[in-house]
Amino acid sequence: MSTICHSSSLRGLCTSSSSLAGRSVVKKYLSTTAAKRPIMTTTPLSLTGGSWSTSSTSHFLNPYHQQQQRGIRSVGKTQGRVMILGSGWGGFKLLRDMDKNAYQVVAVSPRNHFLFTPLLASTSVGTLEFRCITEPVRGYTRNVEYHQAWCDSVDFEQSKVDCTLNLSTVPATHITDPTTHTLRQITNNQKNQLSLNYDHLIIAVGSYSNTFNIPGVKEHAFFLKEVSDARKIRSRVLECFERAEMSRSDEERNGLLHFAVVGGGPTGVEFSSELHDFIREDCSRLFPGLMNHVTLAVYDVAPTILANFDKSLSEYCMTKFKRSGIEVRTGTVVERVEDGKLVLKDGKQIPFGCLVWSTGLTENPMTASLENKVLKSKSKRILTDPYLRVLDNEGKVIPNVYAVGDCATIKDHELPQTAQVANQQAIYLRKALNKLAKQPEKSFTDVTAPFSFKNLGSMAYIGNWEAVVDMTKINEKAKESGTLAWVFWRSSYLTMSVSMRNKMIIPMYWLMTWVFGRDVSSFQEYDRRKRLMNAEREG
Structure with missing residues (x-):
């Protein structure tokens, strides 16, 4: 009886089950390679009620998620958890460059990519494609805990944020033939709410387009x-x-x-x-x-x-x-x-x-939820001190809470809402926190000077x-x-x-x-489902 070997490393060793020499060599090879491999407990998958289920998923979690499941707040990092809200110019820069040996970095953003906004207009007419101006957050989350979620509220006293997952509804699928049969909506019963603790919080949630409450906009x-x-x-x-x-x-x-x-x-x-x-x-x-x-x-x-x-x-x-x-x-x-x-x-x-x-910017719902907790400017931006530390509604510094980018500005020193400002603030804050990790006995103001914005100029494309x-x-x-x-x-x-x-x-x-020339293909979502449902009702 022949032995079938699927591994390319074993094909030269396995010829026949009757060969004692061959079997001894194979046994020796398997024992040495098994010793080198980490032991993984396999759990059989079962198809239950139309969805895959396992008895345990802890084997597939990274160390940060395993620690979180056990209720441990920090994973052996000397300076604790740094939570970054947002994946824009400020948040993404911090996510990439924070010292991950000193801090456990936690990122929360409803958008799972960084957007290179200066070239966004080019994509709207097909000069560039959308993939040219995006960077996936997951591509930079080695040793980072990332949650694709909206931040709904912040409890500064408990050092906790409440979030809602921003995972789009799985689209309806056809049971069999898409042209003749009814549609079935895939649903899930997963919880969409989560609460996360932090030791340092960086608010970099950006802003929304300002409509000035003009009707119909x-x-x-x-x-x-x-x-x-x-x-x-x-x-x-x-x-x-x-x-x-x-x-x-x-x-x-x-x-x-x-x-x-x-x-x-x-x-x-x-x-x-x-x-x-x-x-x-x-x-x-x-x-x-x-x-x-x-x-x-x-x-x-x-x-x-x-x-x-x-x-x-x-x-x-x-x-x-x-x-x-x-x-x-x-x-x-x-x-x-x-x-x-x-x-x-x-x-x-x-x-x-x-x-x-495109008439300017205004606060988003997350910063609006902080109305009675932090000090705000006339333009509804979070006010910080010169060290980018957030001020409460009495003008006092909130410990270990910072804000950068469009959503914030320095008190008595209005900063422009540009990518340039957010990027410089992120570099400043990253350097300061990394220095603080190396000198924990010092205060934040001891390791850095106040933030100073250097205007590097502006550019605009005007056609042709x-x-x-x-x-x-x-x-x-x-x-x-x-x-x-x-x-x-x-x-x-x-x-x-x-x-x-x-x-x-x-x-x-x-x-x-x-x-x-530019690509003029349109990838709009067609109302095929509506047409099928109408056809079924008429039928």
């Missing part, structure tokens, strides 16, 4: 803060062209192909520029008969766009937009937004096919291979516009990309866009 406008926003905008722009292609009314076509951008800051300007390039370079080739109906306008209440840039650069951008056919309507106040219609304060009604809203670069905060003459500024803009953001993977694929997509 949330219902009818698109924002540009997340990858999901960019996907929706891309689908909507393509939908407008497809609907206009089928329309027989010039009035309807003019409305569908009017693209409105409210907000003349860097986000609004860069999106308008990317959209203009997409329409001029790609849509003109795909929908040549619709180009006479296309209009693109930027609306802003301020007297100019890019108001925070040097005046000459702001004027250059306005001139460039007018020359490119982008309408700039400054001093315009939006009263309300209706379905497909922008209503201005002077009573004028402007039909639109797609409206993108041109940009503006403003570094006048460093040197009064350090400013540039045109193609040279565009080269600086692209090379700067390429080098700032986090991973080598993205540094490789970003220029690849830039080259592909230049050679082949």
